[in-house]
Amino acid sequence: MRSFIHALPKVELHVHLVGSAGLDTVLELARRHPSAGVPTDRASLERFYAFRDFDHFLKVFWAVQSMLKGRADIHTLVVGLAHELARQNVRYAEVTVTPYNHLTDGMPADELLEGLASGRAEALALGVDLAWCFDIPGEKGLVAARETLAFALSSRPDGLVSFGLGGPEQGVGRAQFAPFFATAGEAGLHSVPHAGETSGPETIWSALRDLHAERIGHGTSCSEDPALLEHLALRGIPLEVCPTSNVRTRQVASIEAHPVRQMLDAGVVVTLNTDDPPFFGATLEGEYLAVATALGLDHVQVGRLAENAVLASFLPNARKTALLEEIASVSDRHGRPDVVAPLPKP
Template sequence: WCFDIPGEAGLQAAEETARLAVERRPEGLVSFGLGGPEIGVERPQFKPYFDRAIAEGLHSVPHAGETTGPQTIWDALTVLRAERIGHGTSSVQDPKLLEHLAEHRIALEVCPTSNIATRAVTDIELHPIREMVQAGVLVTVNSDDPPMFGTDLNNEYAVAARLLALDEQGIAGLAKNAVEASFLDPAGKRRLAEEIDTYTANWLRGPAR
């Protein structure tokens, strides 16, 4: 689970979200995020709440750079100590940022249909996922909010596969990116990656005759 600060609700909401995450931490809560509109909601103001969550062992996963520029992503990385970035659409505007993300294996949680719905991207054919992958960034594919955006994870994989011209092995690679970007222990990551490889091999082999 991830507890997200609703950024548009301000610092009082941030305080309450952090308090609940730390003092009433439910089983399975592993990360602490920041969602909602980005314009006019500066990331650095949330530093004390992320510091508190990180000190309690939660991972930092704020949204950044969906509808704002690359500096928002830099702020999430340097101030909020982000380990993954929600969306990160504008990262392609800054080659040094792409290089940093790729070098440090900081995943971008890409949500193609959501990005169209929020007008972060004007045309699905212009989605920057291609540039992200070409730069070597660890890209995961996500549904964001399925009821709100009328999609699901299968559809998002289909969209990404078409944009990236992926075959079955390529789609499996995207799924394994998600495993790498997860906060599972190494043994759990190996197990899931092996399951993906086995499923893909069986799929390519076809039904037994």
């Protein structure tokens, strides 16, 4: 199964750029910006980076954020992510970027855009196609929404495909952001808000109703509402499920206890993702293997998860077709039956 998962050409739909910073990347940034106070030797950095609890995760996350000063730092971050994705045979990823945080930290807008563009070009040379989701840090309110939307529409970098909403969910209603998502949608950006990660099903309903979500980030609590599960399945609305992240942040007790089983049993389009991979000790291949092991999935079912991610992506149809054909070829080499049930269509 491990070799099969590696051979599958994979797509990732939910990974945060700052949260993707691995040890090598952080070490480079720490040595470039020693005043940030992040350890500059590997052994100390490994201890600093080892996940302890959610508060420690936030401390490390903001330490990395503080070292992102300009184009070179963003470039380093993007290329570091691309190398890790290439190592896992991930061909395409939609990466969440939070421009408001960078700009309010003092990074010039052109530096952010240049770093994204140059990093994306180098990633493509590694065989990894990157697209961007610009998201609102919801806890920072409507001013952050307004500035994020303005930046997205005025800069419109190559590869920008979607508009998101992240941050804490409790006390941060989805409906207040409806006008910004409506404008983004009119400009051709897809709606991909977080919902139901740290709150109940009503947050997911609101994301669907008020933000016209085309995919849901996390969606973990959907299993608490049978009507919502049925709605997601019937409408083919994909979930960006991040199992290890949910365990690490204590939203679920274990991979075995994760509601991904109920999601799949209900016919929901499930995609597997890493969220903030090095922070949580996750890899995309590891997510596939953990879920396959916990749920007892066979090669066909694992292949369908890879297909789901392709179908749920915002890739052009021709690229989707090519990746689906390659997944089928890999599955055939691993003994895929001639006839399988059709996939739900996002």
